[in-house]
Amino acid sequence: MTLTQIVFWTFSALAVLGAAMCITRRSPVASALWLVQTLFALAALFVVLDAQFVAVLQVLVYAGAIMVLFLFVIMLLNLGRPGPSDLKGPVGLAVATLLGGLLFFQLLRGATPSAAGTPAGDTMAQLQQEQGIVGAVARPLFSQYLIPFEITSVLLLAAIVGAVVLAKRKL
Amino acid sequence: MPGALQLLWLVPALPLAGFVANGLLALRRPPAPPAPPARRAVSIIGVGVLLAALALSVAIVLAFQRAGAAGPLVFPYWEWLPVGDLHVTVALELDQLSAVMLLVVTGVSSLIHLFSVGYMGEDPGYARYFAYLNLFVFFMLVLVLGASFPVMFVGWEGVGLCSYLLIGFWFNERINADAGKKAFLVNRIGDVGFLVAMLLIFAHMGSLDFQPVFAQAPKLLAPGGAAITAITLFLFLGCTGKSAQIPLYTWLPDAMQGPTPVSALIHAATMVTAGVYLVARCNVLYALAPVASAVVAGIGALTAFFAATIALKQWDIKRVLAYSTVSQLGYMFLGVGSGAYAAGIFHLVTHAFFKALLFLGSGSVIHALHRAYHATHSHEDAQDMRNMGGLARHLPWTSKLMWVATLALAGIPPFAGFFSKDAILSAAFSLGDVHPLWYVYWLLGLLAALLTAFYMTRLMLYTFHGPNRTGERESAHLHEGPWVMTGPLVVLGALSVAGGALNVPALFRGHAWLEHWLEPVTAVATRLRPAIEVPLGTEWTLVIAAVAVAALGIFAALRLLRPEELVPARLAPAERGFARLLWKKWYVDEIYDFLLVRPLVWLSREVLWKTIDLGLIDGAGVNGAARLSQVLGWVGSRLQTGQLGFYVVLFVGGVLAVLWTAVR
Amino acid sequence: MLLGPSLGVSAVLFALGVAGVLLRRNAIVIFMCVELMLNAANLAFVALAQSLGVAGQIFVFFVMAVAAAEAAVGLAIILAIYRHKQTVDLQNINLLKG
């Protein structure tokens, strides 16, 4: 087993563990923190998978911004204190396990690499060698994918407006 | 062609015009007691058109005779149902047979119209009555003159309609309305037979006109085959309805609810004989169908006997006559069934005379009683013989004339009935050689003659002789009706006496005029089915037997019955035993009611309507589907719990289903 | 190449996210589980991008933006519902039904 593989499996395990804990912890705060672990682990996996830039973003945007927002709201709503669990009862658990399990097997059938498409051109590693880690992503982002990129900006603007409309104390 | 013949259409048209005129008068408001001028107008129109029609008929028949046409004369007027190969033309036909019927119908009708002027004079529905009566004559004339089955069927059903209307003339009495409806319905059952027979005829012979059908029948249809037998039997089903034969006779006694002149005209003299006329008209067909003929004769004989038994124990004077009519119609069928078409028609004619006379006589009696009760404000039954007795003193003319009719009916020579009845019985007997069954028919006929003599004598005894049971005060008001009523009686009496002269057989050195007159009509049938000659001695024996039987009946009645022991109807004890069985008419009405009417109504209401229609189709099917949709919708809306958690479960379930479908 | 294992892990994470949504009643935690699902998708994108080209990585970039936008609006909505109900428990949010 190569080092890459060791790292991959380690962080995979951490990610799955975090996810599992996230969905089973009674306290929302605990769930959030376990989710953060998963996000970090994913960032590590991204690095392993030749996506260093995305990994950085993952840490910055997800773990840094989004999850903080979550925690902030949890605190704001005063949900951090121990209270009755929001987990569903045994029936809920059974349903969740069953459906989740079935879904997993279905997805697994689809997520087989043998079915994956043939590489279109260069692999990521080659691109990064040619254009650098950031450049490999940035160049297409601002040429080929300019339109989606701009849409993203409008999307964020809309989200801001929406959040303000909903959350502002007085309009 | 002589001019009078061209006016044949006018014969039915005159009564029709009378109907229209009187009908419009009848619809004027207010209907209650018509003013004398109006009544006079109605009488003039109603009777006038009939007298004109009679005169015209006589002229036409004379012209016909003078013309000496061998075949029938057909007068087409307009195409009625020209569809493809079906050509029904509105056409009238005059031949020897219809000429006889024409005269009988217009003649008897005229007399009875005249009688009605007196009898119905004070009825608020006077105009309506004459309208109906005129309409009846119109339809009856169409029936006898029609040149094809459909045209005849118009008259056939039309007379049924008029019978319905006239039976229920006093419609505000439930029993009258019931009787009318019953008459129509039972007639309709028979009419379906007629209808189906028409369908068969058209299917087999491609035409519905009399002439082609009768001309083609011997060629197209195998004698005694299934087709001809079916046709004739279905036709006869029609006859049993119209002419009140077993099993459809039950309406006729009930029909006595109508005004008495109506009973005389429709339910004795004309309409009910339509069946006989039909069989005689279709003599070719019946001659081809021996089995059917035997059935006709058998039913006739049986009816003759059966109805006579019932007549023995009836108290209502008109009901006695009604059953007597049924019985005599049976005779006629026995005659035509035996192949003696002329004899059947002969009896039809004589019967029209004496039975009309009997009915009108009874009408005269009822009229008298009715007036008497009316004068004293009593509410007794004016038709129950137990309320009569000794009326000969008050109604001498009526009494005498009715005796004449009774003797004619009983078959006492030389009255009309003797000749016609004798001809029928000997025709039936003569066929005994072919099959012994005919002897049975003959015997039944003979027994019926015995019973006829008995019940008629009983009727006369109870009505006109012995003590009067009408009541002390009422008897003072009993007297003969006006001349318009007695006049027709006299005429009919004369005809009852002399009617036999129409067809005095060779046995009595007569010329059998009617038989010869009808020969052109019956020629083919006679050829197909030659009459069997009976030895002279046998013939005489038969005559003597018949007369003896009739005399025996009269004698027995005179000896056995005790008019002086009767008590008025309201005091009379209930009948018991066999008498009750007869009085209740063998319970046939009740049996029909129990076996047919009630089950059918029950089936329709409870099963077909409430269970199948409302319950199954509408309830379970239509509304059930609607309700099922609503219930499903309600269940579905219960699934919309508002709980997001549940929605997610549904969602994921859907996801799994979709994925499973995608990669099966 | 770790494509197969990566896709497997992403499937696990996605299923876990869905299971979490199924299992929880707290709106915020459910939303976190949704984020988990998005991340699972991201993992798949990245893993696929390794051999298929840069589009996958760019997609991840956009998904992050979407997640941020959704988080902003979503949390505002959760605040709004909390203002009305004083709870974010799904069980108690069933005014609309039927």
Next chain:
Amino acid sequence: MILDLSSSRDLLLALLPELVLTGWSLVLLLVVAWRHRTVGDLRLTGWVTLAALGSTAAAVWWLWWHTARAAPGPVPVMVAVDDFRFVTDWLFLGAAALTVLLSFDYLEREELLVPEYHVLIVFATLGMMLMGGGEDLMVIFLGLELLSVAVYVLAGINRESASGAEAAFKYFLLGAFASGFLLYGIALVYGATGTTGLRAIGAQIGAGGGGGGGTMLAIGLALLLIGFGFKIAAVPFHTWAPDVYDGSPTPVTAYMASGVKAAAFAALFRVLGEAFPAVAAWHQIVWWLAVATMVVGNLIALAQRTVKRMLAYSSVAHAGYLLVAVAAGPEPGSAAFLFYLVAYTLMTLGAFALLAAKGRHGERDVLIDDLAGLATRHPWLAFALAVCMLSLLGFPGTAGFIGKWYILAAATSAGQGVLATVLVLTSVISAGYYLPVIMAMYMKPEPFAEAHVGMRLGRLGYAVVMVSVAGLLFFGVRPNRLLDLAHTGGVGVQPAPGVPPAAPAVTAAHARTAR
């Protein structure tokens, strides 16, 4: 006009409508920033919004008039330049405009002095346009998110209303959940084909000999369908729709039922038509979704007593009818879909406009029986509502009938006889809830004298209703122009990777000369 999308001028031209609308959204934001206190401010933003929508429509018209088409080239096309996009754009803009018109009085009456409302409408419309025009799964996904984010907020725009908040909440949570599936589906499709461009995917699948991608593609496609199925409220992913429609302010509901659904369908058609014509798997899925949606939607609607919820379920049912058009194949289906959507938008908006006039505070409590006797009090309103109901029912003489008929024709010509039969049978069920509305208005007496006193429709509301009814009746009798338009629009999503790019232009030009 052939646009070379690799040159930025042409790219800007191709994106002209979107750019115009975005620009107006910024203007609007500025206006809102300065003027957001009074009713007058609200009206101002409303008119500005209408101007924005109108000028965008004009921009679309400009492109359409010049038969703008994208030149074939190496550059992956992100936004399609074809008639399908233009027609759907008009549809979205029209729905938005009618919604805005409807909102003037409504917002004032409900005292919702939130001018951002209009901004959000504009953003949502922009998202729709991107969905209808997106040639790349990325664009479609982002458009969908833009639309969703705006509409989540619109649903809960009434902050005083608990039901509004709950509607937004449910919509958001389930919407985000569904987005996850959609995204994962995109990932798998990307994995299977190596691209996210629709035409490229189609080409890739075609090149792969049909079976290309196999399971991964199938699962990915299935997940895509689930994501879209959620947006169009296909059973069993419909559960949000009744609740959200019920809880949202009525104009927003109208907008959701018409515009949002239209956008999702447009994207679905484009995806299926351009990317997956060669994949058989979706036929069966769509078939079942259509049947389930028609049956469940109609049946549950039958059990509703309030008008709003009834209309919500009826909207689910209509999604089922549109799914029949999808099942008929993108080729005949998209034309039928375009026509039907026009009719459906008109009748839905008309019905909701009248509901908004009748109710108060979210209109959630207006029972069908509350309309009793409306015909005697307000004959014209009753007539309008009756026309809308008959059109929803698909009754001849209304555009709803022509639309339904077109779908049926598409389905039968695609050999989907059973589906057509299910459609008509469920339509019969739908008579069971549309007719009671008419019945209440015309055949029941007013429950009490003042039953309809408060009912008032502003001038602009009247305009909406009049436009709707007039459109429904006109297109019910003379649908010719609209049918042509729908047809040329439908040509846009035909699966023809091998067809030279000039071909559609010729068809469109031909169609235009025919006019």
Next chain:
Amino acid sequence: MYARWVLTALLAWPAVAAAAILIAPPRWAKHLGFAASLIEFAISVPLWWTFVPSGGMQFVCDAPWIQVPLFETGAPWSIRYSVGVDGISLFMVLLTTLLVPLSVLGSYSYITTRERAYYALLLVLTSGMIGVFVALDLFLFYVMWEVMLIPMYFIIGVWGGENRLYAAIKFFIYTMFGSLLMLVAILVLVYLVGQRTGVFSFDYFHLMRNLGGLGPLAFWLFAAFFLAFAIKVPMFPFHTWLPDAHVEAPTAGSVILAGILLKMGTYGFLRFAMPFFPAVALAPPVATGVVVLSLVGILYGGLVAMVQPDFKKLIAYSSVAHLGFVMLGIWALTLQSVQGALLVMINHGISTGALFFLVGMIYERRHSRLIAAYGGIARVVPLFAAILTFVSLSSIGLPGTNGFVGEFLVLVGAFRTHPVAAGIAATGVIVAAAYLLWALQRVIFNPLDKPENEKLLDLTPRELAVLLPLVACIVWIGVYPKPILDRMEPAARQFIESVRPPGPTATALAP
């Protein structure tokens, strides 16, 4: 000129007049309605003379309507405004234009609320009905078929009796259920024919020429048409909407329902279902089934009618029986039976229409349709009683009235191909007599034992004006139906030939 525009005028005029009524003052409504319908009648009358009884469509007017650009073929689906009449539809049109003015006149005192809407709807209904009978384009036919549903729905639902809402929605959904399936069948038909010929047209004659060889699909298509028409006829067991609709509808509604709407079903069989799918229609199981259902209709309808306590319901069920004769006649497929069926259609419209008028008139006086509420009223309303009796007799097929002519022809014709069935059907006339005479007895005969009936008023001149034309028709058709028979014969012949092309099997048709 007349020939080209008359049908269009007949279609458009009522709609225009309806619009005029809606904006005119309410108190003019009924007079305007009557005038408009009389003008409609006047427009239609010359059809009688100008019609050439030689078969084929006449007064044809044809114009393009909708072109649907479809689909992969590129050939558009063409929908045309195409109208015309032949010997079958001519009389349906004339019957419509005759009954409508009478219905309007008969509603004068019955309708007291929302008169404008009522008369406008009645006129719109007229347009729809005419449209159904003259349409030669299946799309147009379908549109008209459904269009007349709405006015009828309103007429029942707004001006009907107590249970009107239920009856109205039942009527609507029942009809729609069948007709929508028919729509699908029409589309499939057009598509299949279009695929074969390259012309996607709803044109009747185009479809007629190019049908055939549909294989097993033909059965399902026929079934869809059959269901739509059988519901409308109505055939047992699809008849249960009828009693409710008839009973709850106002008088004019009942008259038009019975007089014209039911004929649309049988007309559909004659025009579409049978000529399109002769092989299916004449396949032994189908033909036997239809004949059996017709017989069931005749007997069952009659027996159920017999026990109805409600006069209108009785007439409604009697319609089931009468239409059974029509179906039998159509399926028997001989010249006599088909012409008989056509005549029964006309006769039923006249006689049953008159019966409904009469019941409506007495209902206006006493506000009860229950037979038990009456009795003996012939004494107080002799004119009413006379006409009721006369019309009843025509309804039970008394010779000399129109009823007999039709039924007799049906039986004669049917007997050649289905002798047993014809024999059984003949017994239907007994049942008919039973239910009508029994009802008649309980209404106008029997003792006058209800004091509230003693003051009933007899028919007014207006009511007489409504009834007398019908009475005249009853006599006329009963006595001299030749002009009608002549005009319909070529069309009937053509119908038979289109279903069963002349050949060795058609010997029964020989003139």
